[in-house]
Amino acid sequence: MSASSDQKKRSFPGIEDVGDPPMAKKRVGEAGKRRHIAALILARGGSKGIPLKNIKMLAGVPLLGWVVRAAVDSGVFDSVWVSTDHDEIGKVAEAWGAKVHRRSTEVSKDSTSSLETIQEFAGLNPAVDVVCNIQATSPCLHPHHLKEALALITQQGHESVFSVVRRHNFRWLEVKKGGGACTEPLNLNPAKRPRRQDWAGELIENGSFYFATRQLIEKGLLQGGKMAYYEMLPEYSVDIDVDIDWPVAEQRVLRFGYFGMDKLEVLKLLLCNVSGCLTDGQLYMSAGGEDMVSVNVRDEIGIRMLQREGVEVILICSSGSPVSQALADRLSQRTGCELKQDVGLSQVEALMKPRKLAWKEVAYMGNDEEDVDCLTLAGLSGVPRDAPVVALNATKYACHSGAGQGAVREFAEHILLLLRKAKAKMEQDRIRRDMF
Template sequence: TGALKKKKTADIPDLSLSHTHTHVAALVLARGGSKGIPLKNIKLLAGVPLIGWVLRAALDSERFDSVWVSTDHDDIEKVAKSWGARVHRRSPEVSRDGSTSLETIQEFLRSNADVDVVCNVQATSPCLHPSHLQEALKKVLEDGYDSVFSVVRRHQFRWKEVKKGSTECTHPENLDPARRPRRQDWDGELYENGSFYICTRDLILKEGRLQGGKVAYFEMEPQHSVDIDVDIDWPVAEQRVLRYGYFGQGVCLMFLKVSGCLTDGKIFLSASGEDMLCVHTRDSEGIGMLKKDNVEVVLLTSTNDAVTQSLTEKLEKLTGCEVMAVGEEPLQEVQAVVERKKLDWKDVAYMGNDASDASCLSLAGLSAVPADAQEGAINAAKYTCRLDGGVGALREFAEHVVQQKEKAKSQMKQDRIDRNNF
């Protein structure tokens, strides 16, 4: 037995990590020239850009020293940064239709000499959870494996393909037709599901491969093994991700436009010359729901709306929220607050109603517009309320935000149960 062990060890290249601190990077490859679905990497899936699902899982796993997106497209770069990822601008040489993932990852590693282990996370696997990455990384960082990749178990019988025009007969490749096993009596087979590939720097640069050395697999549950390649996959994936996707830890900060969202945009003039705004009790209750669930709410007033500005103190007293004046394009002021609070856009909710809100609506992890919002805002938002602004739309969105936070907590709890019993 000892001799056999020595021979086996000698056949495996020594690719072990020798650094005192191992820099582990997550890398999502997101080329702009997708042929099946144009710019599919940032197309909204269940209200979230496709790469947003995997970036959220990678960041929330808290196991990576850095999280990257490798892209050649400006719009993908913008979305990636909004979700808290760093961006590697790939060269034209690895941005062609025929470029391989290996070539792209090699270029990334040559540009980032400090990275020891890279986890190539596929953008098209939106049901990836932080726990999947956490458990798989243990195999490399603690158990000494050089490469780990995700698989799914399938119970499918395979038959030999017969080319058209051939007189050859087919035959079974993984079963005996005379003794067809029942599903419960057969372990099935393991197939790569493409969710992620983890490997050491040396394996990629010196050996030129993503699987090698001391190899292990990580088995994912079938319900989390989702891949999107063509248009027909999209609606199926959307239903799957709504049920089995990872929705994060929930937002902790919400920006709310006053005019048109908290109010209906109307201004009342009294006989004494006072200006008045109307706030529906449903919406004030919605703010209370958010604050009770530890979501800080910041009200946004326009510097061009003198009436709303004059009522700032009353709004603060009525809602208990900070009121902030923003310009015609609120992105710059809102971005400054997000950065000051050391948050990513995925941690932020935004409710607006105007085309000028489109940038913030697109970037926010959760975003909504009232039913009567401008078309440009509706197209950018992830959720459109059934109600109009000022008559309960905020309450509706508040319920949606709280529901998503509860779903996230429930999923995290279930994830721990599944991983402990899997």
């Protein structure tokens, strides 16, 4: 890290009433007024490269969800906003904890610049003093990146800070002469090509985020004044523009993405809906008139994997489910899980109370509208691939597998992967503390 419209103004609910964040004491301006620092993610619905790219699932999470989660969990913003012109994007934004700025048609065109959209937001929200424009297409953003970059403004007095990555690429200028194509070196002497270890490389904008004060934005600038850069490591510098970027980004985010692991260090309980998660939601009938359901053996194994790691699993069956009480009891016996009937938000909290659990210690797997509250509040939540949109918008992980086709096993493996990552991070932190 180094320093080197004609629209009537309207206010949005909650922007004046946000409680003091952790860095509040360091945000006092010249007039003694605490500055309001807002995160703003631009997510237009009309992407030409990848339709509705901003809410397409990436490693089980809507693309937009990765950066909203990092912004919210950073704890340094007074408000986190998503600027959009699309209803479904707005629903996903709210499900992940952001407010929605419904942008005007004037700044929702293909030709509209990011700066014009940010200027509209700033003009309609005069309480905001500093804006952090976060790119929705940067899914490997972590809370600590935002905390450290903002400190350059709040503690060192910079007016703009933007993210960069160090690259060791030799660049050449295309020169067209006499109908042919030739080239000239831009940043090297071909006769003395430096070794990588002898060259510091160049700083390239990675587009992850841009902090700027209101004064700069009103002048038509995102970079200017007393300016600094924040250097991110290459593994976190991921950008998605076209379809070919998607599989590469998915592999990178699984390894380097921020999963909210601080919330998963103590995950102790999984609540799983039987119908639509363990089963495909269908009820079969034998020739003798007996009710039957299909359960994937892989899902049972997934439950046992969690149990072996000390995670309690409770099955949920609602009275309106096609799965009868007798069949649910049978599933409970096979998996060794407690079975609860008609469990909603209040019942889940009643289960948590005697176990002395907070929501961050609870995982929830559901499949429909009745599960939305729990999917939103749980430290980690999941739904099968074929869940309705209302559940997909609320969840923190969407499985590649369908209901009754291994979705529970997949979600169990996802939980265990994150738990292992969280434990490894805790051990690394312990080693660092011991060293210093």
